[in-house]
Amino acid sequence: MKYGFYPGCSLHGTGLEYGLSTHAVAKKIGLNLVEIPDWNCCGASSAHNRDPLLAQALPARNLALAEQYGLNDVVISCAACYQRLKIAELATQDKKARVEIEEVIEMKLKGQAKARSILEVFANDISLEKIQSHVVKPLQGLKVACYYGCLFVKPPEVAIDSSENPLMMDEIIKTLGGTPVDWAYKTECCGGSLSITRTQAAVEMTAQVLRYAKLAGADCIATPCPLCTSNLDMRQKAAEKALGISFNLPIYYFTELMGTAFGLAPSELGLDKHFVEAKSLLQNLSATEAQ
Amino acid sequence: MKRIGVFVCHCGTNIANTVHCDQVAEMAKSYPGVVYACENKYMCSEPGQMMIQEAVREQNLDGYVVAACSPRMHENTFRKCAERAGLNAYMSEQVNIREQCSWVHADKEKGTEKAIDLVRMAVAKAVRNQPLSTSTIPVTKRALVIGAGIAGIQAALDIADNGFQVTLLDREHSIGGRMAQVDKTFPTLDCSACILTPKMVEAAQHPNIEMATYTEVESVDGFVGNFDVTLRKKAAYVDFHLCTGCGLCQEKCPKKVSSEFEMDLGPRKAVYVPFPQAVPNKPVIDANHCRYLLDGKCGVCKKICPTGAIDYEQKDEVIVERFGTIVVATGFEQFDISKYEEYGAGRYPDVITGLHLERLMNASGPTAGKIKRPSDGKIPEKIVFVKCVGSRDEAKDRPYCSKACCMYVAKHATLIKEKLPQSKSYVFYMDVRTGGKNYEEFYKRTQEQYDGQYIRGRVSKIFQVGDKLIVRGEDSLVGRPIEIEADLVVLAAGMEPQKDAKDMARRLGISYDQHGWYSEAHPKLQPIETHTAGIYLAGTCQGPKDIPESVAQASAAAVKATGLLSKGELTSEAMTAECNEAVCAGCGLCMSICPYKAIDGKKITERVHGQMKEREVAHVNAGLCQGCGACTVNCPSSAMNIKGFTNEQILAEVDALCQR
Ligand code: SF4
Ligand code: SF4
Numbered sequence: 001m002k003y004g005f006y007p008g009c010s011l012h013g014t015g016l017e018y019g020l021s022t023h024a025v026a027k028k029i030g031l032n033l034v035e036i037p038d039w040n041c042c043g044a045s046s047a048h049n050r051d052p053l054l055a056q057a058l059p060a061r062n063l064a065l066a067e068q069y070g071l072n073d074v075v076i077s078c079a080a081c082y083q084r085l086k087i088a089e090l091a092t093q094d095k096k097a098r099v100e101i102e103e104v105i106e107m108k109l110k111g112q113a114k115a116r117s118i119l120e121v122f123a124n125d126i127s128l129e130k131i132q133s134h135v136v137k138p139l140q141g142l143k144v145a146c147y148y149g150c151l152f153v154k155p156p157e158v159a160i161d162s163s164e165n166p167l168m169m170d171e172i173i174k175t176l177g178g179t180p181v182d183w184a185y186k187t188e189c190c191g192g193s194l195s196i197t198r199t200q201a202a203v204e205m206t207a208q209v210l211r212y213a214k215l216a217g218a219d220c221i222a223t224p225c226p227l228c229t230s231n232l233d234m235r236q237k238a239a240e241k242a243l244g245i246s247f248n249l250p251i252y253y254f255t256e257l258m259g260t261a262f263g264l265a266p267s268e269l270g271l272d273k274h275f276v277e278a279k280s281l282l283q284n285l286s287a288t289e290a291q
Numbered sequence: 292m293k294r295i296g297v298f299v300c301h302c303g304t305n306i307a308n309t310v311h312c313d314q315v316a317e318m319a320k321s322y323p324g325v326v327y328a329c330e331n332k333y334m335c336s337e338p339g340q341m342m343i344q345e346a347v348r349e350q351n352l353d354g355y356v357v358a359a360c361s362p363r364m365h366e367n368t369f370r371k372c373a374e375r376a377g378l379n380a381y382m383s384e385q386v387n388i389r390e391q392c393s394w395v396h397a398d399k400e401k402g403t404e405k406a407i408d409l410v411r412m413a414v415a416k417a418v419r420n421q422p423l424s425t426s427t428i429p430v431t432k433r434a435l436v437i438g439a440g441i442a443g444i445q446a447a448l449d450i451a452d453n454g455f456q457v458t459l460l461d462r463e464h465s466i467g468g469r470m471a472q473v474d475k476t477f478p479t480l481d482c483s484a485c486i487l488t489p490k491m492v493e494a495a496q497h498p499n500i501e502m503a504t505y506t507e508v509e510s511v512d513g514f515v516g517n518f519d520v521t522l523r524k525k526a527a528y529v530d531f532h533l534c535t536g537c538g539l540c541q542e543k544c545p546k547k548v549s550s551e552f553e554m555d556l557g558p559r560k561a562v563y564v565p566f567p568q569a570v571p572n573k574p575v576i577d578a579n580h581c582r583y584l585l586d587g588k589c590g591v592c593k594k595i596c597p598t599g600a601i602d603y604e605q606k607d608e609v610i611v612e613r614f615g616t617i618v619v620a621t622g623f624e625q626f627d628i629s630k631y632e633e634y635g636a637g638r639y640p641d642v643i644t645g646l647h648l649e650r651l652m653n654a655s656g657p658t659a660g661k662i663k664r665p666s667d668g669k670i671p672e673k674i675v676f677v678k679c680v681g682s683r684d685e686a687k688d689r690p691y692c693s694k695a696c697c698m699y700v701a702k703h704a705t706l707i708k709e710k711l712p713q714s715k716s717y718v719f720y721m722d723v724r725t726g727g728k729n730y731e732e733f734y735k736r737t738q739e740q741y742d743g744q745y746i747r748g749r750v751s752k753i754f755q756v757g758d759k760l761i762v763r764g765e766d767s768l769v770g771r772p773i774e775i776e777a778d779l780v781v782l783a784a785g786m787e788p789q790k791d792a793k794d795m796a797r798r799l800g801i802s803y804d805q806h807g808w809y810s811e812a813h814p815k816l817q818p819i820e821t822h823t824a825g826i827y828l829a830g831t832c833q834g835p836k837d838i839p840e841s842v843a844q845a846s847a848a849a850v851k852a853t854g855l856l857s858k859g860e861l862t863s864e865a866m867t868a869e870c871n872e873a874v875c876a877g878c879g880l881c882m883s884i885c886p887y888k889a890i891d892g893k894k895i896t897e898r899v900h901g902q903m904k905e906r907e908v909a910h911v912n913a914g915l916c917q918g919c920g921a922c923t924v925n926c927p928s929s930a931m932n933i934k935g936f937t938n939e940q941i942l943a944e945v946d947a948l949c950q951r
Contacts, residue, residue, distance in 0.1 A: 156686075164632030184635070184754025184761075215756060 440468020
C-alpha cells in the first residue's frame, strides 16, 4: 500500500520518536509511506490566528504537491498538522475558496488529495486483524489510558472518530494485548496551545489529564499527538509539583506501543528519548512475559 | 358570446397606490365578451357586492371577473355574491392584482401593465366558464382514534359521549400511553394514575367505544366520510374472551424479561400485563421471549390457566373497517440520550432520564417508590438535573423546545425533596419556560420552598469517578466553570416523534415536518385539522405538549370529528377531474400519479368501424378527487381536465397573455 506522508516539523523535532516509531511500524506492516517532496510548514501553531487565507494556503500547498505526485492519501501523524490539512481539504471543496487558494500557491488543486490520520489508517485501512498478525510480544497486563487530545476529534467535521468518546486507539491497544482503561479525559484539552504563552495554565490542565489517568488505574498514557505528548511528558514534573502528587506515567506514542508489541528494539522506536523514563515499563512487561 | 362584467377593486390604497385601477377598468371594456367594467374602493364590502349584483341584473351578465386580492381570501365571498345575483357560483372569477401586482411592484406603470394582463387572461377564461355543481357523499357514522394515550382516550370519550361509535386503537396491549408511566402531574402534583385510571376504565366500559388494543393500522384507503382502514390485530396468544385476568400465568411464568414499561429498571415475565392498572387487564405473551413459542419447551402458563385461555396457535388477524373520520393521537417518544456521549448516557447506569425517575418514584414501580440509584441501590443525596437534553440543540438536529421538561424537572426537584429531605437538587438550565396556568408559581416554589438550586448554564461533561458522577458545566451568571459531585444525574430528555411517525403519516396521507411531527392545516387557525379532510390531530403527535394541552386538543379534535359525523352527507368538490373518454388511451399514468387514489380504470364499449369494441379508460371518483390537477399535467392524451380549469380555459389564458 502506497501512501503520501506528511511529517510536519514535529516529527523532525519534538516528536522525533513519533517519526521513528511510525516509520518502523509502517515498514514492519507493509505500509509504504512516501514523504511528499518539498513539503512545507502547515502553519498549525499561528497561521490561523493571523490570516485565514494563509492558514488554508499553507496546508493546501502540501495537498497540491501530493496530487502532483499521484499520492491521493496524505497520511499525517501530528494531530495539529492533520487538522490543518483536513480543514484545507474541506475548504477547497468550495470552488470559490479553491480558486483563491490556487492563486496564492500558484498551483492547481484537483481536490482529490485527502488528509488522513495515521491512527485512522492503521485502524481502518490496515485493519485490526492485520495488526494482530504482527504481534509477537503482547502488551499483557499493560493498563493504558488512551489520550486522543482534541485535534483529531474536534470539531466534528474533521473528527476521525466520535468527538466525545473515541475508541479507535483503545481498539488498537486491545489488539496489541494491552488493556485500555475507561476514563473520561481522553478528549479533554491538555492546554497545548497555551503551552508557551501561559505555561502555568497549560501545566494545570495537563495535571488534570494526568491525575484522571492515574485515578483510572493506568500504567501509562498513549497518544497520537506530539503536542499532547510534549505537555504530558515534558511538563509532568511541573504538573506533579502543582498538584503535589507523583504520577510517574510514561507517555507513549501509540506507534511506540505498536512497535514494542511487534518486537522492535527500543532504540528503533526512540524509547530512550522520553522525559519520564519509558523503557523499563515495557522491558519489565516482556520480562514478565518471558517467565 | 357570453356577457362578462369586470370589477376592479382598490382595496383601499392597497391596490390603488401602485395600480391605476381606472386604466385597468377602461382597458377591460375593450376585451371580447366584456360588456361592463367599473371600479370600487372595497369590492368585498356590502356596497361593493351590491354593486356587482345590480350590474349582473342590469347588464344581464352571464359571469364576471373581480380583480382584487387573493382568491384564498375572498373567492368564496364573490362566489356567494354570484349566487345571490342569480348566477351559478362558479361563474365568478377572481384575479389577484394585490399580492401579485401592487404588493410586489413598486413601479405604478409596471404594476398597472401587469394588472391589465392578468385581467385580460381572466376574462378569456371567464368567457369559457361553465356552471358547476356539487354532489353529496354519505358519511359512515363511526370514528377511529389511533393511539390510546391521554389524548386518544379523551378524544374517544368526547366523541362517544356525543353519541357516536368510536374505535379506540393502540398498538400496545393496554391503553394509557406515556401518562401511565408518569408518577405525578404538574402543577397540582396529583397522582397520574389516579386521574388517568378512571378515564381508562370509562373508555373500556363506554357503550359507544370499542377498544382495539394490540392492533396496528396497516393501511388507510377511501376519503373523508368513508375511510377504509385495514387493521392488524396482533396475536396475543391469550383468548381474551376466556381469560379472567387472574394473573396466575404471569406469576408462574419462568422467563424474566426487562420491562419496557419500567424503562428497563425492572423485570416482567414473558406472559405479562405491563402495569397493575392496565386496561384491558389481560396478559399477552411476548413471542420473542416465550420459551414455548421459541423452542417448544415450558408451556407452564397453558397448564396452569384455570380457564384454558392460553392459545399458542393464535394468529394475527387482518380486518378492514370503515370509518367516517380519524383522530390521530400517536404521541411521542423520549429522545435517545445516548446521543450525548459527553454525558456518558447509556454508559453510566446512574445517568437516567425523566421517565426513569418517574418509574423510580412510582409506588408500583420497580423500587416501590423508593428513589434508589440503578447502579447500587443507594439513596442519592446530591441529584443533578440537566435540562434541554435533545431539545434546543441544533448539533443534535433537535432545534425545537420540548416544552414540558422545564415543568417536569421542577416537579421532580420538588418531589425528591419531599421524599428525601436530606437531599439537594441542582438544575442546570438554559432558560426556564413556565408558560401555563400556575406554572410559574410552581417553579418559584421549587426554588424557594424545596431548595432546588437553579444554575444557568450548559453541562459540558459528566463522568464517573469512584461511585460519584462528576458533572462539569458552566455557571453563566457568575461566568465560572462549576463542578458538582452527584450521586444521580437526571437528564431532561426531550420529546421526539415516534420512530415510525413518517410511515404512519404516509399511510394516512397526512403531512409532517422535517422532524416527523404531524403538520396541522394552519398553525394558527386550523391547529386540529390536517390537510386531508376528515383526519384530525390530537396530542404530541403534532409537537411537544403537556397533559392539559394534549387533553384540550383532543377535545377540540373530538368536536371536529363529531361535527363531521353529525352531518348526514358531505358536499363533494365541484372542481374535480373529469376524463374525456373519447380521447383517453387508457395508459393509466393518471392512476399512478393521483395522490388520493381517486382514479381507477373502467371498461367502455364503443362502435369502431361498425364493430362493438371494449376498451379501458380512466374513471375519476369525484368523492376522492381533491382537484389538485396532477393527473391533467401527466395525461399524454389531454383527456384529463379539471372542471373550472380545463385545458381549453388555460390555453385561452395563455393566448390572451400573448396578445399584447
Ligand atoms: S393518463 Fe390520460 S390517457 Fe392515460 S389513463 Fe389517465 S386519462 Fe387516460
Ligand atoms: S385532480 Fe388530483 S386528486 Fe383529482 S384525480 Fe387528478 S390527481 Fe387525483
